Amino acid sequence: MLLAIDCGNTNTVFSIWDGSEFIATWRTATEHQRTADQYYVWLTTLMKHRGIEADITDVIISTTVPRVVFNLRVFADRYFNTRPLVVGKPGCELPVEARVDAGTQVGPDRLVNTVAGYDRYGGDLIVVDFGTATTFDVVDTDGAYIGGVIAPGVNLSLEALHQAAAALPHVDVSKPDLVIGTNTVACMQSGVFWGYVGLVSGITSRIKAERARPMKVIATGGLAPLFQQGDTLFDVFDEFLTMHGLTVIHDYNKDKTLEQ
Numbered sequence: 120m121l122l123a124i125d126c127g128n129t130n131t132v133f134s135i136w137d138g139s140e141f142i143a144t145w146r147t148a149t150e151h152q153r154t155a156d157q158y159y160v161w162l163t164t165l166m167k168h169r170g171i172e173a174d175i176t177d178v179i180i181s182t183t184v185p186r187v188v189f190n191l192r193v194f195a196d197r198y199f200n201t202r203p204l205v206v207g208k209p210g211c212e213l214p215v216e217a218r219v220d221a222g223t224q225v226g227p228d229r230l231v232n233t234v235a236g237y238d239r240y241g242g243d244l245i246v247v248d249f250g251t252a253t254t255f256d257v258v259d260t261d262g263a264y265i266g267g268v269i270a271p272g273v274n275l276s277l278e279a280l281h282q283a284a285a286a287l288p289h290v291d292v293s294k295p296d297l298v299i300g301t302n303t304v305a306c307m308q309s310g311v312f313w314g315y316v317g318l319v320s321g322i323t324s325r326i327k328a329e330r331a332r333p334m335k336v337i338a339t340g341g342l343a344p345l346f347q348q349g350d351t352l353f354d355v356f357d358e359f360l361t362m363h364g365l366t367v368i369h370d371y372n373k374d375k376t377l378e379q
C-alpha cells in the first residue's frame with residue numbers, strides 16, 4: 120500500500136491508499152523538528168486506534184517546507200524499508216513539465232494539484248487551493264502548469280489583522296449574511312469573506328480573459344466549501360485533489376520504473 124504525505128506550511132496530511140481508495144486520512148501540524156521515530160509512533164497509534172493493519176510498501180511526499188524532507192525520508196526508509204518519491208526532487212518525474220521562467224521552483228503542492236486536476240478534469244483549468252496561501256494554478260490544454268497567482272491565505276489574512284491592530288481580536292473565518300458589519304467581529308469577517316469572494320471571482324475571470332478561452336475552475340482546501348456558498352465561484356469542489364495527484368504521480372513513476 121501507498122502512504123501519501125502532503126505537507127503544507129500549516130498542516131501535514133497522511134493518507135493510506137490501497138490501490139483503489141484512501142482507507143484512512145490523518146492530519147497533524149507541520150513541525151520540522153519532528154523526527155522519523157515521532158512520525159512512526161504517531162501514525163501507528165492512529166492506525167491501531169482505527170484497527171488498520173496496512174502493509175505500507177511505498178511512500179510519496181509533497182512538501183512546501185524543505186526542512187521536513189530529511190526526517191520523512193528517514194521515516195520511510197527506517198520503518199517501511201522504502202525510498203520515498205519526493206515531488207520536485209530527482210527521481211520523481213511528472214507526466215508534463217511546468218512551463219515557467221528558468222530557475223523558478225514551483226511549489227510541489229501546485230504541481231501535484233496540476234497533475235490531479237488534469238487527470239480528473241482534463242486541460243484548461245484554474246485550480247484554486249485554500250491553504251496557508253490561496254494559490255491559483257493555471258493548467259494548459261496539455262496538462263502543463265504554466266503559472267498562476269499566490270495570494271495570502273484566508274486564515275493568514277485574519278491573523279495579520281489581529282497581529283497588526285491592537286483593537287482587533289482573533290476571529291475565525293465565517294460567512295456573514297450581510298456585507299455591512301455592525302460590530303468589530305462582523306466587520307472583520309465581512310472584509311475577509313467578501314474580500315475573498317471578490318478576489319477569487321476577479322482573479323479567475325481575469326485569467327480566463329488573459330487566456331481567451333473557457334476554463335474550468337476547480338477548488339480544493341479545507342476552506343473551499345465555505346466560499347462555495349459565497350457565490351458561483353467554482354465549477355467543482357474536490358476535497359481530495361492533492362491526495363489524488365500524489366497517487367497519479369506515484370503510478371506514473373512506478374510505470375516508468377517497470378518500463379526500464
Ligand SMILES: Nc1ncnc2c1ncn2[C@@H]1O[C@H](COP(=O)(O)OP(=O)(O)OP(=O)(O)O)[C@@H](O)[C@H]1O
Pocket residue numbers: 126127128129130131249250251252274339340341342
Ligand atoms: N476536513 C476539514 N473540515 C473542516 N475544516 C477543515 C478541514 N480540512 C481543513 N480544514 C480547515 O481549513 C483550513 C485549511 O486547510 P488546508 O488543509 O486546505 O490548508 P492548511 O492546512 O491550512 O494549509 P497548508 O496546506 O498550506 O498547510 C485548516 O486550517 C482547517 O482549519
Ligand SMILES: CC(C)(CO)[C@@H](O)C(=O)NCCC(=O)O
Pocket residue numbers: 127128183224225226227228229250251252254269
Ligand atoms: C505558495 C505555497 C506556499 C502554497 O502552499 C507553495 O506552493 C510554495 O511555497 N510555492 C513556491 C513558490 C511558487 O509556487 O511559485
Ligand SMILES: [K+]
Pocket residue numbers: 127228248249250340361
Ligand atoms: K494544502
